[in-house]
Amino acid sequence: MKNVRAVSAAAIVSMIATLCVVSAAALATSTRARGRPYTLRIYVSVKQDASGEQLRALLRPLQAASERLYHATGGMIYIGRVLLRDRRTDGELAFSYRFNRTPHGARNIPMGPAHWWDRTLMHEIGHLKLALWDEYRRKPTCPRCVMALNSYGFCHKGKHRGHTRWRPDCWTRLRQFYRRLPRYAQRARTRGEHAPPIRARIVNTGQK
Numbered sequence: 001m002k003n004v005r006a007v008s009a010a011a012i013v014s015m016i017a018t019l020c021v022v023s024a025a026a027l028a029t030s031t032r033a034r035g036r037p038y039t040l041r042i043y044v045s046v047k048q049d050a051s052g053e054q055l056r057a058l059l060r061p062l063q064a065a066s067e068r069l070y071h072a073t074g075g076m077i078y079i080g081r082v083l084l085r086d087r088r089t090d091g092e093l094a095f096s097y098r099f100n101r102t103p104h105g106a107r108n109i110p111m112g113p114a115h116w117w118d119r120t121l122m123h124e125i126g127h128l129k130l131a132l133w134d135e136y137r138r139k140p141t142c143p144r145c146v147m148a149l150n151s152y153g154f155c156h157k158g159k160h161r162g163h164t165r166w167r168p169d170c171w172t173r174l175r176q177f178y179r180r181l182p183r184y185a186q187r188a189r190t191r192g193e194h195a196p197p198i199r200a201r202i203v204n205t206g207q208k
């Protein structure tokens, strides 16, 4: 009888210890994810005949942009899939090795090598997929906002300086379409975490 009691006491202690670990883990994650993340699909066309290696090289900055999006949204939005095709101009992002003007638009956005880096990509994806507007035209611009092209975050209420009268801040706008996003962007929550690798499909036509 004595032994049984000792065993059960030990069992209770270990159960409590397990519960503590579980609840600590729950606490650590409860402030992070709120349900399934939103994964974006992007179609990138490349005007010229590009080699497989050239097409794959375009993925790295897209992965970096995905990482930035991931951190700016508490892990809730990132790029899931990319379709890359050469010798076409109909992509959502329409890349040309010769394009060197400023990309603009919300569909079939023309882009060149000078714009193919994480911040510009994140900004253009903001138009393309997240229904966000430019925030850099009115000065002073919103601080720490990728749509104002000065950072990798999204402006929010109180900090918003852009088109205040009829356009909400980026975060409010995002939450209109992406309801599972947290009320506030909390970058710290995704520290040390990474966006999953993009699942790419490459369609390489032509001679190269």
Ligand SMILES: [Zn+2]
Residues within 6 Å of the ligand: 104, 123, 124, 127, 133, 134
């Ligand atoms: Zn823009």
Ligand SMILES: [Zn+2]
Residues within 6 Å of the ligand: 135, 142, 145, 155, 156, 159, 160, 161, 162, 163, 168, 169, 170
């Ligand atoms: Zn703003």
